[in-house]
Amino acid sequence: MTAVHSPTAADSGASASANFRSTTRSSVDVSPERVSTVATAVLKGVHEAIREHDVTYPEFQAAKQWLMDLGEGGEWPLFLDVFVEHVVEEVAARTQDGTKGSILGPYYLPDQVTLPAVSTLPMRADEQGSPLVFSGRVVDLAGQPLAGAELDVWHADSEGYYSGFAPGIPDGNLRAVVVTDAEGRFEITTVQPAPYQIPTDGPTGQLIDAAGWHPWRPAHLHLIVRAPGHRPITTQLYFAGGEYVDSDVAEAVKPELVLMPSDQRVTYDFVLEPA
Ligand code: DHB
Ligand code: FE
8 A cells, every 4th residue: 555645743743732732731830849849850850961971062052953943843742742751641640540541642632523332433435454343341440330431542543643643634533432331331443553653754753863762652542531420541552462562662551551452352441440
């Protein structure tokens, strides 16, 4: 198959930045003490890295140029979600019971089509990729089914591209909100996503290349699972034996979130704690 779209870092970065601005409330009440504590710690980390590694003036100026490029290319959401979000999630997880969380990433879009418990995700007539049937239940900490729970699901296509961000893919493709039945069950038919590559032609890609790292995330399904009276969980599911499961550039894989596919089917039960 020939690719009909070849997204550039500039496209993905700009769309991810615009999406962040339009969907995320980014103001929070923080005391001057808290700002000072955290900002001082961050700066101290930078200062220590400079001392420890004898960072030179040319290196400092190159870093400044790179940070300017990162901002101008709109790549802050891509960069922060790949290299920093997993630690914010790790801290949030300290107080979370039930299903393990993982990073949200830059490609969530709210307000997708609502579908019943047994559904096929919106996809193109000629959608490529092997079929995948993803089923399971949503339950509470006591194992009681949660009827009417929402699985807000989104994932990349068989080339690793997300609708709404890569050009040439219809809006809402491989995205939906699936509602569980009276027994808390769901069965979602979709296609197997491919691993995702951080766009290599922008500043984030330049850093990865210059450092000799690889730019890949393993194939994954994204989910936000919600039920009234329960704490929503943002997570991702991965596929055992898949490429990059053990070397995710975003360090967002947890062993509990790796599924064992059998015959193009995977199952997973989500456990939600009270709100
Ligand atoms: C990024 C992309 C993803 O699909 C994801 O799950 C996490 C991060 C990124 O490009 O930053
Ligand atoms: Fe993703």
